Amino acid sequence: MSTRTAEEIRADRTAALGRALTALLAVTAYALAWIVKRSWRRLLPFYWVAAELALAWVSGPLGLSWQTVGIVALAIAATAAGWRARSRTVRAWRAAIAVVLGGYAVATVAAGGPAALAAHPTLTIAVPALLAVVLGWPWWHHLRHLTPPAPAPAPVMTAEPTAVVDPLTAHWQRRWEREVLAAKVCEGTTLIEATEPRPGVTEALVRLTPGTKPGPLFKSGPDVEVALDLNEGAIGWRSTGKRAWLRVVLVERSYIVDGVPWTGPTYAGGRFEMARFADGSPGQWILSRPRYGVLGGLVVGSTGAGKSRALGALIANALDGGVQVAVGDPQNGQSLPAWRDAVDYHPGIEKTALLVRRVHAEIMRRSELLANAGVEAFDENDPRVKALGLSPLIAIVDECQLVLIPNTPIVALAEQAGETMRKTGVGLVFATQLPQMKSLGGSVRLRDALVAGNALILRLSNRGSGTTILPDDFVGDPFALQPEIDGKTTAGMGYLRHSNRVGMLCRVPHLDETAAAAAAPRVPVRWNVPEIDPASPIVLPGHRSPATAAKTGATTGGGSAVDKLRAAFGAGRKSTTTVGEQAPATPAEWVLACLRRGPASAQALLDRPDCPVEQSQLYALLGRLKDAGRITPPAQRGGPFTIAG
Template identity: 80%
Template sequence: MSTRTASEIRADRAAALGRALTALLAVTAYAVAWLVKRSWRRLLPVYWVAAELAVAWVAGPLGLSWQSVAILALAIAATAAGWRARSRTVRAWRAAIAVVLGGSAVATVAAGGPAALAAHPTLTIALPTLAGVVLGWPWWYHLRQSPPEPEPQPAPTVVDEPAEVADPLTAHWEQRWQTEVVGQGVCTGTTLVKAIEPRPGVTEALVRLSPGTKPGPLFKSGPDVEVALDLNEGAVGWRSTGKTARLRVILVERSHIADGVPWTGPTYANGRLELVRFTDGSPGHWVVSRPGFGVVGGLVVGSIGTGKSRALGALIANLLDGGAQVAVGDPQNGQSLPAWKNVVEYHPGVEATALLGRRVHAEVMRRSQMLADVGVQAFDENDPRVKAIGLRTFIVVIDECQLILIPNTPLVALMEQAAETMRKTGVGLILATQLPQMRSLGGSIRLRDALVAGNALVLRLSNRGSGSTILPDDFVGDPFALEPEIDGKTTAGMGYLRHSNRVGMLCRVPHLDEDAVAAVAPRVPVRWNVPEIDPASPIVLPGHRTPTTAGKTATAITPGGGSAVDRLRAAFGTGRRTTTTVVEQVAPATPADWVLACLRRGPASAQALLDRPDCPVNQSQLYTLLGRLKDAHRINPPAQRGGPFTIAG
């Protein structure tokens, strides 16, 4: 039996302890490495603060001066500012972090290093920690934003094609489409698979899109197809089929509207009416109401002599035939729609038309309350609850609206609110103008978008004018290219109808004798639910204060009290009671907030934002601001040049 000495036992125990400590150190290092690897992204701002405190603490034992620490901080700040990043904003943010925390380290070292940390923990530890939390907020916000997932690629549509094309019409147009259209670089990625002839001189073809071909640009390719096939202007129209891979294109070789469109009487049925005829002879409908949706309005635009009044007359005749209540505002003192003076409720003159607009707004708000009280969410004339309170469809037509919608006036805001809320109340607003600029609607994109969401008829326009046009961003067609006459025949009444199944195809308003049609039209009296508007009353939007209460009046104190200024006035004998009016003002939003607020109302192009009357920046500043917002991923860039920006998210 062997025996060990005490020194040998102690040596063995020391070796065992060393192995245990080594193992513990290895496990601790692995755990720390694992923790840092899994949490460094979320704890990165904490590391910034820890680095600053570490520099401030070790500066004392190492004998570093505050000048050396300042040089180190400047080097780190310069590196952060110059290091490659997604944008200049990110570089500036990194540099700000280095400057703030580096300055804190310099101040701590200058105040004594470890001694300052122990003597003043609030200033040397708490404040840098708070600064790190504040400066780290963008980092944590960035981590919460999940990266955009790639869009799944649609599976290619397999279409069984017949081995032989038995239809000679399809074979003829398939060959022409392939050689004259696709062969010339127009509608690339499409194949014509079927053609029919619904009317003489009209061909309706089914076009198949190859994978990767977008239908959006095809809707705007009508003029190029007309050139390729040597067709007349406005002779090509597109319509969707419900499938992304298939579109229908209508090709017209013989126009059915070149000699005019006769008036055959009212056609109002099921909330829509035939307002125009397309080049191929098919009807174009103006929608008044949709089941479960309510009543919609619209916009009619056309230069002098283009048939705008004729279109409004056809609208009024159809609406009266359908039993709708109609009120007409004519700022031109009865010159715009004279045939309807004694048929509908007529308001001639600028003042009367402006009062009509104000009363319509009040009517919309009153109807909204009445319908809410009986539990109706959207107006339906056949709903028993709507009939019980006596509400009917009410359409207001205002011609030459540019005479009353003056930019930056309260009436514009009033009409905006009415147009945005009228749908569910059974009120429809139709505005007409001959000037194709946004100023015709008071510069209000909101008003324009609310109207064209229902209907839009754009007739021939003679002058694009300055600033943005009144046309919607997704409008297809070129009304500025229409000539007053083609081959000696007038083009009055020709234009483009938005929201149709003939996108990009010309249409024409029927030629009606307004006096004769008005004489036989039914009379439908308007039943108002609000009294007439007092012309002397101010315009006040709901939720806003009247001008008489917009300010606060404060009375100065007589001698013996009040502020130092009051006592000074009293000392010089000017202690009379005076009244000081304090006007509340709201600080204007930043340009970035203004852009984001505009885009929250709807997509808008850079030119549309620049043409708004309340735009706070010039052109170069706006494009710079849009670039910064795009780099910060707060807005989405347009899909094509000149297109609309949208809110990210």
């Protein structure tokens, strides 16, 4: 049993008392802090009374005169007036309280300070308290009226709230569900919102459910037109940048049915209005992009479809933008006669072929100059490009099918020019009446290089035989357009491939080519290469000339499949590839070599002039390559094959 001394017991009691006092002080401090936090606004006038009394009490021990107290009171009043508040009224009353009680503190100190307070404590404390009550009444009244009422509790919702839908959106939601979706068209979509940018035109926002792909929707325009009883080409699709959302434009009142007037060039920033869509919006042709280069294009249209009018609009806008223009007319001036004196004109088949050769040489020369100057892509505003004296150049070849004959070297020359023109500031635009690949010499590579820039497809009368010239992702049916509808001509109507109105009809302005050519500025073409000698052979860079090939004993190619393969891939005089490329030894290697250049459909492979097999053999070969996992079949019938993996 342990015993404790009296000192230990007293020490324990003292420690316990200290802990109790500490806890009491902490609780008191917390309570005071809570009271001040909850009531400092309403008790603010009395806080000023406490400050005034404290100032009067400490003036004696500190030896403060009434003048010093007056200066302190003025500083406090200025602080009260400038302190941030919810309104000017709060600042004014706060300053008034500080001035009155500060003046009372000055009077108290002048009367004796602590001695006066000790002699008349009740009177001295009652007077400032009364002043606080009088001065605090407007303050409390102000606080009561400015304090916002407590928000009412939100009502309990027993069901989802019904969204407010405007009448236009509700109208098109009903039509979309009852007429489009009910007809099994655009399944997996929901119309969310509809607006009317102009009379007779509705732009709707469509939501796609998971698993719905935008590609088939872009091609469903004719079915939507039938379901909603709209005119041909009245539906256009727009991407929103999100896979789950699309915009569809519905045209009930066409703005192009009576034609589109020509109002002059609209060239600005490398692009211009080439056509007007059915909803009244402009359809642009992109001639160039900053720090990207100059783009070419393809224009296709039957006789009387407005092809010459479209080329005239292209030339007029290019000249207005200071772009150099060279025109090749294989029909000896019958295609674009109005522009003979306005551009660098080359009439006849031979002169047009020489123009293509010169453009190719110009592209190669510009590529060398720009590479030496450290320029990656042509930009006419680049100081380095200006120092070289280079400006954009557009070469337009009308009726190109008369020049691009299959199995001729000019086709390979055009291929190489089309694939390398963009970065050099040169653009090739080919135009034709015939919608077959033979119009481009059977070259899918040339077609792809052209439509990567721009493509205007006007009315076409006959699909013809062979592979169509239209790109695989083209949306629209130019073959369904008739020369006249209800007695009105459809000349100039067609489709722009790269646009924000996919599948919607557009129309080229009705251009008076003679007047437009007379009003267009003259922009001389500054060539960096001399004219081409007609007697000189066509030799691609990195290839051997025919004379050199003859000296080395190269084969000229025969009629067998092996001869065709050699001629197509560099072993004979029909070479269109770079030196060192091995000729495929089998038809399977030929197919793989073609697909390595780019996706191609079975019909596109069959239409190549160097195809070594017949139709049935090609389809069997494609089936074997697909089963072996070497190629990937198309997503839909007739689509392009690609190299697997």
